Amino acid sequence: xxxxxxxxxxxxxxxxxxxxxxxxxxxxxxxxxxxxxxxxxxxxxxxxxxxxxxxxxxxxxxxxxxxxxxxxxxxxxxxxxxxxxxxxxxxxxxxxxxxxxxxxxxxxxxxxxxxxxxxxxxxxxxxxxxxxxxxxxxxxxxxxxxxxxxxxxxxxxxxxxxxxxxxxxxxxxxxxxxxxxxxxxxxxxxxxxxxxxxxxxxxxxxxxxxxxxxxxxxxxxxxxxxxxxxxxxx
Numbered sequence: 632x633x634x635x636x637x638x639x640x641x642x643x644x645x646x647x648x649x650x651x652x653x654x655x656x657x658x659x660x661x662x663x664x665x666x667x668x669x670x671x672x673x674x675x676x677x678x679x680x681x682x683x684x685x686x687x688x689x690x691x692x693x694x695x696x697x698x699x700x701x702x703x704x705x706x707x708x709x710x711x712x713x714x715x716x717x718x719x720x721x722x723x724x725x726x727x728x729x730x731x732x733x734x735x736x737x738x739x740x741x742x743x744x745x746x747x748x749x750x751x752x753x754x755x756x757x758x759x760x761x762x763x764x765x766x767x768x769x770x771x772x773x774x775x776x777x778x779x780x781x782x783x784x785x786x787x788x789x790x791x792x793x794x795x796x797x798x799x800x801x802x803x804x805x806x807x808x809x810x811x812x813x814x815x816x817x818x819x820x821x822x823x824x825x826x827x828x829x830x831x832x833x834x835x836x837x838x839x840x841x842x843x844x845x846x847x848x849x850x851x852x853x854x855x856x857x858x859x860x861x862x863x864x865x
Contacts, residue, residue, distance in 0.1 A: 645674045652683040656714075671697040679704050685711035691739050698747045706752045712816050714760040715740070723762065725812040733761050737806055745801045754797065757786040760816050767810035771803055 641651065655666045671693040679701050689697070694715070698705075715736060721728040740759065748754070759766050770787050772795060789800050 641670055642673045642675075645679075646677045648676060648679055650681040650683075651679070652685070654684075654686040656686040656688055656712075667697075668693040671700070674700055676701050676704070681705075681707040683709045683711075684713055685709075687712075688714050688716045690717050691715060691736065691743070694740075695743050695747065698743060702747050705748060708748065708751060708754050710756040710759060712758045712760070713756075714763050714816060716762060719762060723764075729812055733764065733766065733812070734806055736761050737766055741801050741804060745798050749797055750791075751789075751797060752791045754789045755786060758816055763816045764812055765814045765816060767807040767814065769805045769807050770800075771805075772800060 641648075641653070653670075667687050667689045671689070674697070682701050682705060694713075698708075717736060719729075720732055723729065744754070759768075765785070768785075768787055773787075787804070789797055791797075793800075
């Protein structure tokens with residue numbers, strides 16, 4: 632299956648999707664970040680409840696558009712290795728200007744979450760980055776909201792019915808002062824894979840051990856495809 636057809640599968644199946652796991656990025660191949668933009672511009676969800684984005688390179692506008700489309704029925708969101716590829720106003724060498732640019736994009740990202748999914752039931756993020764440079768985050772309420780058991784290294788969690796609202800939790804998140812700007816996302820390599828069932832379509836990275844909050848999938852009827860594979864469920 633050609634890579635360019637992967638967003639088309641999601642677009643066609645979107646009205647019937649309840650859960651989507653999407654991974655479009657392999658650092659060892661020259662994959663176009665336009666795949667996510669194309670999907671965000673055309674996808675229309677109707678009964679969507681869970682979105683798991685991992686190893687994708689969206690721009691802020693395409694991320695906002697995708698989230699707004701899913702927001703009316705979205706209950707669970709996880710982000711793993713989401714690296715924003717917005718234009719860089721300065722060079723990528725560590726500098727006060729780069730730190731300011733990353734801080735601005737970080738605040739835009741948080742504002743998008745706060746304004747778009749204020750009533751979501753569960754949110755988790757790990758390794759959010761800007762051109763593969765990871766944000767180093769502080770969560771002063773980590774202990775106060777009683778979710779320490781859900782945290783892991785570089786993973787941050789919000790769950791509804793805790794002592795604070797999502798808006799309050801987001802507003803207190805901060806970037807660590809003086810954090811190193813050369814912390815890159817870990818190297819990542821795998822095939823793109825599609826699992827499809829009547830109620831679930833997953834486009835994901837089948838060998839990524841860092842996936843979290845994943846549903847259980849039983850792939851069958853594999854069909855070989857160009858640098859990927861397709862499985863049609865019952």
